[in-house]
Amino acid sequence: MRHWLIKSEPDVFSIDHLAKVKREPWSGVRNYQARNSMWKDMKPGDLALFYHSNAVPPGVAGVARVVGDAYPDPTQFDEASEYFDPKATKENPRWWLRDFEFVEKFPMYIPLQEMKEDDALQGMVILQKGTRLSITPVEAAHYKRVCKLGGGKGK
Numbered sequence: 001m002r003h004w005l006i007k008s009e010p011d012v013f014s015i016d017h018l019a020k021v022k023r024e025p026w027s028g029v030r031n032y033q034a035r036n037s038m039w040k041d042m043k044p045g046d047l048a049l050f051y052h053s054n055a056v057p058p059g060v061a062g063v064a065r066v067v068g069d070a071y072p073d074p075t076q077f078d079e080a081s082e083y084f085d086p087k088a089t090k091e092n093p094r095w096w097l098r099d100f101e102f103v104e105k106f107p108m109y110i111p112l113q114e115m116k117e118d119d120a121l122q123g124m125v126i127l128q129k130g131t132r133l134s135i136t137p138v139e140a141a142h143y144k145r146v147c148k149l150g151g152g153k154g155k
Contacts, residue, residue, distance in 0.1 A: 002041065003143035004048040005126050006064065006100065007134045015050045015061040015105050023067060023101045026135075027075045028083045030095065034135040039070045039096035041137075047154065048100065049138060049146055051126065052109075059111040060146055063103040063154055073097040106150030120145045 006026065008014065018024055029035055046066040052058055072093035075083035088094040115121050125136040138146075147154030 003138040007051045007053040009054045010052040018102045057111040062105040064100040067099040070096045106152040
């Protein structure tokens with residue numbers, strides 16, 4: 001099993017939204033590296049830290065699980081969507097997604113600054129300068145440490 005960090009703006013889609021709907025397609029990713037992680041590297045059952053970006057403060061709010069196989073992101077075909085891609089076709093889709101299901105909301109939110117100050121999290125991708133990807137891999141030790149900081153089970 002691999003671990004990930006997925007970002008979402010809480011006013012658009014938060015851990016509370018995921019808890020309410022239980023399962024959600026992770027659509028709208030328009031970065032090739034993040035797309036490839038979902039399309040080729042993620043597997044059903046992988047766990048992801050749910051990170052609130054553009055929040056005050058930004059940080060990790062809980063855990064989600066990858067559900068099912070990758071499939072074409074339907075927003076790429078929808079001309080009314082902000083994620084429409086005129087180069088994508090049903091025969092040759094450019095963007096892929098995975099569904100995620102709610103696992104848990106942490107009792108304690110872990111702000112980015114707290115993560116930066118934790119020596120056990122050194123090397124975590126989200127903490128590296130210039131990292132703006134919406135999906136990043138997370139080492140098992142970092143995943144466990146963040147879950148511990150949040151008071152969660154992480155399972």
